[in-house]
Amino acid sequence: MNSNDLKMVAEALSMQQSWQVGKVLDRKYELTRPLSSKPVANAYLATEIETGESVVLRRCPPGAERGSLEREWEALEACKGDSVQEALSLYPASGFLSVMFYPNATPLIDLSPEQVDAFPILLPKILKAVSHCHKAGWIHGDIKPSNVLWDHDTNAIRLIDFGAAMPIGLSRKHLGSWHASVGFSSEAQTAGEGTAHPSDDWFALIRWIRQLDKVDVSEMSRHNLNRTLEWLGTQM
Known part of the structure; x- marks a missing residue:
């Protein structure tokens, strides 16, 4: 050590x-x-x-x-x-x-098997939220199920935990430390290389969606997930 x-x-x-x-x-x-x-x-x-x-x-x-x-x-x-x-x-x-604090909201990581079909419905809102941050000049830097809250009453979502957020274009080269979640971060982000780029967030979202490949969802939900993956692929 x-x-x-x-x-x-x-x-x-x-x-x-x-x-x-x-x-x-x-x-x-x-x-x-x-x-x-x-x-x-x-x-x-x-x-x-x-x-x-x-x-x-x-x-x-x-x-x-x-x-x-x-x-x-x-x-x-x-x-x-x-x-x-x-x-x-x-x-x-x-x-x-x-x-x-939002008492009526829960992280999407806590979705029950019966609620899994809600994710494709919420996905456009997640895309919009992430794009909103990019337009403001920032990446979230840690997109994953535990960092998105879902309000069951209103179907609203909220991004939380901006501890890994960085201004778009910021080089990681001179940072003393940085945050990356295993399984949701690219090799460059994990290694602290390159610059903060919107593709960092899209990479994480692709990984998230890919986790659902073996999950039993409706045919319509699968179709929507695949369409989203196609779009995300154009953003990388």
Whole structure:
């Protein structure tokens, strides 16, 4: 284990101890529960003490470079819209930001087998949301089922977790660290090579759709998925 690995382990242990359920941050938020199963979660559900309302607090993962939290905030502000999780406040001195919590929405990774046919119906909205970010000058950088929320009542979707977002054209060459999800990232993105490009997000979406190749969906749904794959292929 090299010095960088040791540094990340130490930082992870420190983060694990600093954010625990029941802890009060900035005298304003009480942590309620982690929003991932990772040993060191970088997103927590919290209660705003003054109002009693629930919000999501996000912090940088272990090993993140200086300024990554501010970049995430900048991405959320630039890409704001109906299909993007709403940014609330940035707390740079304390190392976290707050974003809107949607109690009636669930990540698409939690789709039950009975709900799988909903994905092709939601897919055009996901394409529109990702394109919206690209038009704003940013890639999301981590498109996958756990980062798209679905509101069952309204059928609305929202992109969440902009921790890997980057301005289009930004070179990864000089970054101290970057984020890539195994199975949803190209070789270049995983290796930290090249520049941030819309094709990074389309590559991830193609991988997502390909995961459904062996899933039993209706003939119409399969047709829609294949048409989407054809279009995505032209964007690479």
